[in-house]
Amino acid sequence: MARQPLLLEKWDFIVLLGESGGGKGTLVHNIKHYWLKDLQAASMGDIFRKKAAADPEIKRLTEQGILINDETTFEIFKEFAESHQPGLIDGYPRNRQQTIELIRFIKEKGWRVLVVDIYCSVEKIIERLLARNRADDKLNIVYKRHTDHMYLHPLVMEEIKTRPDLFDVIRLDGNLNSEITFTHFLLDVLRLVDMLYFYDLSDVETFFSAEKSEATINPGINRWICGFLNSIQEKMAVER
Secondary structure, X not given: OOXXXXXXXXXXXXXXXOOOOOOHHHHHHHHHHHHOOOOEEEEHXXXXXXXXXXXXXXXXXXXXXXXXXXXXXXXXXXXXXXXXXXXXXXXXXXXXXXXXXXXXXXXXXOOOEEEEEEEOOHHHHXXXXXXXXXXXXXXXXXXXXXXXXXXXXXXXXXXXXXXXOOEEEEEEEOOXXXXXXHHHHHHHHHHHOXXXXXXXXXXXXXXXXXOOOOOOOHHHHHHXXXXXXXXXXXXXXXXX
């Protein structure tokens, strides 16, 4: 499959990491709402829940909060990534072995990946998950997932940080209001954009607007920054 145009001439793919309930789904919504409207995005959890409808064993594992084996998980990620580049996956990798497989995969592809790592307090996570009242969000399952994450996630990030040739990393506070978290995300994206595209901004246009129904200035800031990013992307496409 031919390589598709990159996001801001830099990234082939986005990987979104963090605990269930930490704000990943809302971040994806905001990315698509404000910035990358056509970005193909998927959650590993949602993919597994769909597969669970036809596979009793996967259903049992997901309902008990038990991680699916690494080989199956990688094949599902690979299938999505190869057919959705650029794209975004939420919830992969989740352990060191999956991270090593990811590194091998993107190195073979010649890709560069943006990793977005969202951290959030367990109190906030429990509050959000119990409110959504899903079958796999029972308190004991939430606690098990949290315990697994606290053990496995540092090993994931340790591997990722050894490969600055393949990854850029953004770390976000998921405890904050989602609009504020998204503003922080956009500012970090700007920080990572090639500075060459900032030298001549005479043909880049973006507008700031605020609506009376909005409680904070952040939605206006988010529209303004995304207008700027989209203008840069269009400029890059013309120059390509």
